[in-house]
Amino acid sequence: MPVIEVLETIMLLLGGLGAFLAGMEIMSESMSRLAHGELRRMLNKTAGNRFAGVGIGAAVTMIIQSSSATTVMVVGLVNAGILTLFQATAIIMGANIGTTITAWIASLGSLDVSVFLLLFAVVGVFMKMLSKRENIKLIGDTLTGIGLVFVGLSVMSSAMDPDLHPEMMGVIKEALEVVKNPFLLLLIGVVATGIIQSSSAVTSIVVVLATSGVLIGGTGDGVYYVVIGSNIGTCVTALLSSIGAQPNARRAAIIHLLFNCFGAVIFTIFLLCWGWFGTSFQDTVLNVIFPENYQFQIAFFHTLFNVTCTILFLPFAKGFVWLANNLLRSKKGEASPEEELIAHPDERLLRNPSVGLAYLYQETGKVFAFSMDTLDKAFNAFLAKDTSVSQSINERNGEIAQMSRQEVAYLVKLSANSLVMEEEKTISSLHYVLNDIVRIGELADNVTKYTGHYVNDGLHFSSEFLEMLKEMYAKIQKLYGLSREAFEKKDFLKLREVDALEDEIDNERRRLVQAHIQRLNEGKCQPQNSSVFINLVGNLERAADHITYIAHSIEQNQ
Template structure:
């Protein structure tokens, strides 16, 4: 099915072009969202592999961009990871290079439009809509959205293609497109339009569709290739905007993205200028149609640039460090401790992955508070308890930030499994705050023991030390379970929690026996019972965190 719109006037063609572009971008947005939902866990695992080596980073960048259908989104996420301190600058730049390759998948998708598959596209849209309406299964619904979105992409392309027919029949429009032949001006057109639209994929798609209707900007030579190179530079604007307020390394990652695209153009462009017949004499001789030539060049350009610069990552990173030097050294103890970068909210599945790490990090502070509180109680030393209280305050502050971040994620279009994870993290967050509260309770017991000169035997101190060993061991297991969904270790956690319960019972029984023998006075009783009961509750909270993972696996 084709649109015969050659009789349309210029104004009507412009309106139809905008409608087609709107349908295309809408379909592309839904397509990326659907793919992300279906591959959320794989996407998180993918970014974890970026820590391997530079080649792995390039592969991760390419695959992630193919999944989210936007190199800008991938780059912004990388800025978020670097800003959160979970990805090094060297890892980030290889992912950024891969993103440039991954974004060319859009061009090949648009290239399929040359086969005029409008009928099949409409059929895909209908099939996808039917799937979403008749199925109650979440994955089937998401798959239906994906199929319908893919159909919308092609419908939008066909509408744009039809609108171009009106332009193609207008001599003035054709002449205007072909009259711009200056390579620098063509490059700047690509930069400017992409910077405004903030999507190199959208600009490249329009260029391919235009070429299919015989409208080639810059005439029949290399002109269109200069515009394509400009789109690579223009897409950097999104990441640059996202780096405002980010840390030094995140800014360097953005600078590298810009340098990579500019330097790639600087290397390739002189060849294009010196060999004006490259498009017609080489590419057209290989592929015989303009759309395929444009799509191939877009991919080849990014692959070649990556191959050229990949061996020199280390030196280019050093160059970014010279251009953007470190700020004043941070004071000791002021290292970044946040995983919740707002930029990651563009991809909720990745934001949730980072939030899991933030949760276990905060739990670590709470357990540290608990260890310091018990150590202070055993030693009857309150000299470090004020510092511990500030750590408890830090837990409360981070807990509030976690809650706010979870609410922001909840407002996004997330899958059912992600909704369950959000609920689990809310409860885990509450358990962590309770552990910090227990540490504060123990601080109060320490002050009371010091003020009232209460004395506890060496046996009691030894028993408390052993109980804390059990709780620390349980905590380490819980971190593994929560961060890695390692449900096979839940049984071990349960065994440790039971050991804590048994220890509480034994310690209380032995304490009562000591009181009966006159080895402990009555004043100690209430304080000791409260202390042991509080520590047993820590085991309960850790156990609940471990079992919460069963809801999301």
């Protein structure tokens, strides 16, 4: 066999695979950006409905064209405490169904229509070059990705064409068809997928080989063991991504592995038992549905495997959660993501900016709550004349500053992605929000200093003044509740209530200061009280301003 023919075949095969994977990546990226907010909203709708979870997992995977990416995203969301293990289980099952679309796309490469699909790449490039509208450019990218997928399939098919490379294909066919052992074929699927990190790519290669007349494992059901193995191999990505994550995130990756392994065991036994009756599942069933069309038979089997496994295992979703919890038991004193103030910004979510941004938005709300709780503690300490909390408030401020720096660093990483305008505006607004949160913490620190003067200088404030101060702070707490609701739900109607209450607080500050000046003039108040009094009231009013700014940050996202 000429060396040049071997090199040409290898180069064509690798080049075709590269074009295929590049097309999948471009298509995934552009479709994700087109559906930017929808991915987040879909994942938020899972609640406790396992059927909704399956549908959402399938839909998200069809959009981003990668079950591995969906599972890694789910691991990240579980790590952040956004999804429960039960919700994650249903989404993972759905992701396995969603990934089957790639095999169907690959099987189209054998049809005459694939020639026209190649033109999508050219059409997509021109759409991106000539249009100024963001959505049209993204549609152009999607078409370019589809075109590249079929370019890759076409090139791989050329590499495997027995008419162009008869000797090479003869050797490949003999080598691949001689492997008959089902467990060895399973292992081939596992290893190949583990290396390429894409079950879609492995299944597509199997389809391309079938198009060229090469069936791994020869005639019969041999090729389907490879497909089953690829479903186990795809778990490697999620397992690797869960290293160093919260226990629940690692459990989500384990559930993915258990689901695919149990499915593989059932279908392997099923195919082996079918073969004992003297015929293969392919000849008896698949060849009847798609006569002599191996590409569609493989795509159909891939879909059948994942849909059947989901139907079988979905009723036992809680059982998978129980099993994962027992395989990876919680250590004593271990905090869940929900119990923690804030998880470290999860790098797994950077792949999909809209989901990563939604996660960070939620975490920012937690830091906002922590900052407000710090102000509450400082104010209550003032009323109680308690100077012992000063160190605690100072430490809390350090935590707030540290969390703010982590989130800013995460925002910078998110900004490096290709973003739509809405995401860019949200990132910009979050920078300002984090600054406001830090300022609230700093104002709480100021309040503890005034408490020190209050106690150490032997100052006295009347019960009337303290009651007025409590009334003002009660309004600040109510303002916080309205602002956080407006911020988290992006409720623009709440802004009117926020502004009205903030005006009341401003008026309250002026009323308090004027009343204090009047008491000074009447000799009812000591002059040395003025510094603490006016600064305390002023700092509380400024805290209300920052709380209001956070509510109004949602306007920057329009």
